[in-house]
Amino acid sequence: AQRVTQPEKLLSVFKGAPVELKCNYSYSGSPELFWYVQYSRQRLQLLLRHISRESIKGFTADLNKGETSFHLKKPFAQEEDSAMYYCALFSSNTGKLIFGQGTTLQVKP
Amino acid sequence: GAGVSQSPRYKVTKRGQDVALRCDPISGHVSLYWYRQALGQGPEFLTYFNYEAQQDKSGLPNDRFSAERPEGSISTLTIQRTEQRDSAMYRCASSLVERDTQYFGPGTRLTVL
Numbered sequence: 001a002q003r004v005t006q007p008e009k010l011l012s013v014f015k016g017a018p019v020e021l022k023c024n025y026s027y028s029g030s031p032e033l034f035w036y037v038q039y040s041r042q043r044l045q046l047l048l049r050h051i052s053r054e055s056i057k058g059f060t061a062d063l064n065k066g067e068t069s070f071h072l073k074k075p076f077a078q079e080e081d082s083a084m085y086y087c088a089l090f091s092s093n094t095g096k097l098i099f100g101q102g103t104t105l106q107v108k109p
Numbered sequence: 110g111a112g113v114s115q116s117p118r119y120k121v122t123k124r125g126q127d128v129a130l131r132c133d134p135i136s137g138h139v140s141l142y143w144y145r146q147a148l149g150q151g152p153e154f155l156t157y158f159n160y161e162a163q164q165d166k167s168g169l170p171n172d173r174f175s176a177e178r179p180e181g182s183i184s185t186l187t188i189q190r191t192e193q194r195d196s197a198m199y200r201c202a203s204s205l206v207e208r209d210t211q212y213f214g215p216g217t218r219l220t221v222l
Binding site: 036042044 | 140144154164168202208212213
């Protein structure tokens with residue numbers, strides 16, 4: 001079965017602390033993974049795509065096929081990082097994105 | 110440039126009524142996707158189109174739900190005889206080509222009373 005799991009509904013950290021948002025997936029084949037972010041009252045927007053290997057707003061994510069994970073990391077959280085984060089898996093045989101349940105990141109001052 | 114737009118942004122309707130939700134993709138985008146998001150959940154796939162052809166409608170929950178994209182641009186998601194369980198955020202996304210990055214609209218919040 002194709003599935004994305006984000007085990008934490010809420011992650012609360014202080015400004016300047018490291019952040020790791022967990023994402024695990026289940027997929028037979030070569031996975032293509034994304035992180036989307038939704039800031040308050042805004043639309044879902046792409047944060048990272050694993051094949052591009054970019055660092056956006058200080059966030060990085062590495063695909064670990066052995067652990068079937070795609071955790072999102074940032075060394076020093078900022079208050080403006082507070083948002084809802086969704087991990088998503090692209091299902092190449094169906095053309096759809098499969099989303100996790102999302103993790104709310106709360107960065108306290 | 111203009112992003113994906115959706116209308117209405119909010120829709121409140123009574124149980125049993127039909128509703129039509131509209132999505133206007135980014136100009137030139139071939140693929141258009143519909144997702145539904147219940148409170149506290151991630152978006153769930155409903156259906157998608159390449160140009161005007163509906164490629165996959167496996168996510169539509171039942172035959173009260175239908176979608177069309179007759180000219181390969183604007184798409185309409187129609188829910189007939191709405192029920193309270195249809196209340197959700199309905200999200201539309203488009204991509205330049207299939208398997209490319211999907212860009213989302215602001216969503217339509219549907220409330221069925």
